[in-house]
Amino acid sequence: MSVTITPSTHAVPDAEREEKVAAPGFGKYYTDHMVVCEWTEADGWGTPELKAYAPISLDPAAMVFHYGQEIFEGMKAYRQPDGSIALFRPEANAGRFKRSAARIALPEMPEELFLETVDALVKQDAGWVPEKIGESLYIRPFMFATEVGLGVRPSNRALYMLIATPAGAYFNPANAVTVWISTEYVRAALGGTGEAKCGGNYAASLVAQRAAAKEGCDQVVWIDAVERKWIEEMGGMNLYFVKGSGAGATIFTPKLTGTLLPGITRDSILSVAADLGYKVEEGMISVDQWRDGVASGEITEIFACGTAAVVSPVGCAKSAMGTWVTGDGNPGVITMQIRNTLLGIQHGTIADTHHWMKKVL
Numbered sequence: 621m622s623v624t625i626t627p628s629t630h631a632v633p634d635a636e637r638e639e640k641v642a643a644p645g646f647g648k649y650y651t652d653h654m655v656v657c658e659w660t661e662a663d664g665w666g667t668p669e670l671k672a673y674a675p676i677s678l679d680p681a682a683m684v685f686h687y688g689q690e691i692f693e694g695m696k697a698y699r700q701p702d703g704s705i706a707l708f709r710p711e712a713n714a715g716r717f718k719r720s721a722a723r724i725a726l727p728e729m730p731e732e733l734f735l736e737t738v739d740a741l742v743k744q745d746a747g748w749v750p751e752k753i754g755e756s757l758y759i760r761p762f763m764f765a766t767e768v769g770l771g772v773r774p775s776n777r778a779l780y781m782l783i784a785t786p787a788g789a790y791f792n793p794a795n796a797v798t799v800w801i802s803t804e805y806v807r808a809a810l811g812g813t814g815e816a817k818c819g820g821n822y823a824a825s826l827v828a829q830r831a832a833a834k835e836g837c838d839q840v841v842w843i844d845a846v847e848r849k850w851i852e853e854m855g856g857m858n859l860y861f862v863k864g865s866g867a868g869a870t871i872f873t874p875k876l877t878g879t880l881l882p883g884i885t886r887d888s889i890l891s892v893a894a895d896l897g898y899k900v901e902e903g904m905i906s907v908d909q910w911r912d913g914v915a916s917g918e919i920t921e922i923f924a925c926g927t928a929a930v931v932s933p934v935g936c937a938k939s940a941m942g943t944w945v946t947g948d949g950n951p952g953v954i955t956m957q958i959r960n961t962l963l964g965i966q967h968g969t970i971a972d973t974h975h976w977m978k979k980v981l
């Protein structure tokens with residue numbers, strides 16, 4: 621199935637686009653086009669259409685507005701040294717999108733169809749891909765229930781859409797993230813939707829995010845729903861703990877128990893850290909072990925990782941059990957080494973030994 625392409629008749633003029641791409645921010649500007657693809661239970665997937673970015677019109681009784689049947693992805697296209705553009709592990713996003721759909725009772729989009737739409741949009745809007753290290757085109761695929769009706773059941777219609785926004789390097793090495801470990805709210809329990817990338821998980825997290833902000837924190841750290849002690853993840857990112865220092869350091873991350881979102885950045889760092897010669901471990905770490913590990917000096921660095929920010933150092937942790945700080949408030953040496961290695965692979969300045977990059981143009 622190929623994508624039907626109807627170029628925009630009112631694309632942003634070159635000079636204005638270049639100005640925007642030079643200082644992109646995040647989610648501030650959207651590219652000239654989007655992709656839309658309809659699914660119905662009767663006919664399956666239609667032909668995806670690439671067309672001018674524009675508002676859409678939906679019936680007020682469309683099911684997504686009432687029961688929240690919605691999923692999304694986040695992925696990036698990076699400018700390469702030769703001027704070409706490449707996507708980072710797009711098959712991993714296609715696979716996760718299918719798994720999220722299955723959990724939310726939305727139709728599973730074939731990987732090839734998903735990848736074809738991403739390819740088409742990046743090609744069409746190539747002029748929106750920034751050039752500098754750390755900058756990228758952030759791509760947001762999403763899907764939601766469009767059947768009209770208030771009966772509670774899986775929708776028999778869905779709309780898949782794809783939009784893109786140029787993203788700046790919003791990493792500030794002087795600013796480690798301060799986190800609030802929430803003992804009041806729960807993000808996910810076994811059997812729930814923690815593993816699915818769905819809007820509903822985020823809707824349920826916002827009140828905790830607001831509580832964190834009230835405590836002067838940038839992000840929420842979630843602990844498990846049952847024992848209320850095991851560290852799971854941070855906001856929309858996974859967490860890593862560095863134990864020890866130098867060549868003998870261990871890079872540790874909470875294991876995927878069924879309630880964590882299986883991050884593609886998390887997965888990539890397991891490989892990158894091993895490639896760099898570190899010992900890599902997935903396991904359980906409790907709030908107490910975090911606090912004690914920092915106090916004894918065993919835990920030397922902490923960072924969060926995800927597609928949007930790639931790697932962000934975590935400094936201060938606050939919770940009902942106290943406040944403690946990792947390191948000296950500056951990003952750790954190993955944190956920066958992992959960040960720079962991953963960014964180097966993404967920008968084509970470091971050998972892509974795992975064949976993660978897929979050239980688009």
Ligand SMILES: *Cc1c(COP(=O)(O)O)cnc(C)c1O
Binds near residue numbers: 857858881882886926
């Ligand atoms: C998307 C997401 C992540 C990070 O996943 P990446 O594939 O690395 O971007 C982590 N946690 C949550 C809750 C997420 O939604």
